[in-house]
Amino acid sequence: MITxxxxxxxxxxxxxxxxxxxxxxxxxxxxxxxxxVIARDTEHYWRQGVSPPMVPxxxxxxxxxxxxxRLMFPDHPDRAELISVWVAPExxxxxxxxxxxxSGIDHLAAHHPxxxxxxxxxxxxxxxxxxxxGCGFAVIGRNPDDDAxxxxxxxxxxxxxxxxxxxxxxxxxxxxxxxxxxxxxxSDAKPGA
Numbered sequence: 001m002i003t004x005x006x007x008x009x010x011x012x013x014x015x016x017x018x019x020x021x022x023x024x025x026x027x028x029x030x031x032x033x034x035x036x037v038i039a040r041d042t043e044h045y046w047r048q049g050v051s052p053p054m055v056p057x058x059x060x061x062x063x064x065x066x067x068x069x070r071l072m073f074p075d076h077p078d079r080a081e082l083i084s085v086w087v088a089p090e091x092x093x094x095x096x097x098x099x100x101x102x103s104g105i106d107h108l109a110a111h112h113p114x115x116x117x118x119x120x121x122x123x124x125x126x127x128x129x130x131x132x133x134g135c136g137f138a139v140i141g142r143n144p145d146d147d148a149x150x151x152x153x154x155x156x157x158x159x160x161x162x163x164x165x166x167x168x169x170x171x172x173x174x175x176x177x178x179x180x181x182x183x184x185x186x187s188d189a190k191p192g193a
Contacts, residue, residue, distance in 0.1 A: 002066075002096055004103040007056045012046035014058055018068040019049075022086035029086070029122050031146070057103045059087070059096045066091035069100040071107060071117075078156070080108060082119040085128070097128075101135045109157035116156050120149040 007015060023034040050056040050070075059067035067087040071080050082104050087096045108115050120143045121128050129150075136154045143149035 002059060002061055002094065002099050004057055004059045004099045006103075006107075007050050007058055009047045009051045011058075012043065012050050014065050015050045015056055015068065016041075016046045018058065018065055018086065018088075019084070021088060022068065022084070025089060026086060028148075029125060029128075030084075055104075055107055056084075057100055057107075059091070059100050061091045061094065061096065067096045067100050069104055071104050073112075078114060079116045079118055080112065082117055085119070092127075097131045098135065101131065105135065105154070105157060112156075113158035114156045117154045119152050120146065121152060122148055123150050124148075 019037065020034065023030060023032065023037060027033060048054075053073045055071040057069050057071075058065050059069075065088075067085075069085040070083055072083050073080050082101065085097065085100060087100070105117065108117055117137075118140075119132065119137065121132060123129075129152075132152050132154075137152040138154075140151050140153045143151050
């Protein structure tokens with residue numbers, strides 16, 4: 001069973017464990033390296049990464065942490081960013097990626113219905129691109145900060161057609177087609193990465 005829930009700052013060890021695994025498993029997909037993150041390995045650093053304005057999500061498969069994602073709200077009043085998306089190798093092809101993305105979309109629909117959702121994805125990461133396209137994202141151009149990445153965006157939930165919205169909500173059981181999983185989203189060299 002796949003469940004997705006938001007994390008609070010006291011659950012930073014869960015985020016830390018997933019993040020270190022993600023950087024080891026998929027280093028090309030993130031803006032931070034494992035060495036950089038290990039150099040900042042303090043409780044304060046990890047709490048910052050799961051505290052507002054970040055909205056972190058963890059996916060659990062049969063009660064064990066198996067994936068992560070988070071929403072970040074940069075200095076754009078009408079846009080949020082989906083960052084730090086990663087699914088553990090043993091949980092791929094089970095719908096975990098879709099459940100994580102859907103939880104982010106549902107959070108925006110409930111709390112920021114006029115906010116577009118943007119992400120960066122490594123151009124050659126086809127499983128991630130298929131996942132995001134299946135969740136209503138479209139390529140809007142190259143990432144000006146990283147030539148290896150594309151920017152993808154999804155309309156604000158309030159402006160999206162009902163057929164393009166995802167179907168999972170945080171802290172609920174979520175499922176998706178087995179082919180809708182991804183290893184990582186792309187650049188996320190932000191504080192608390």
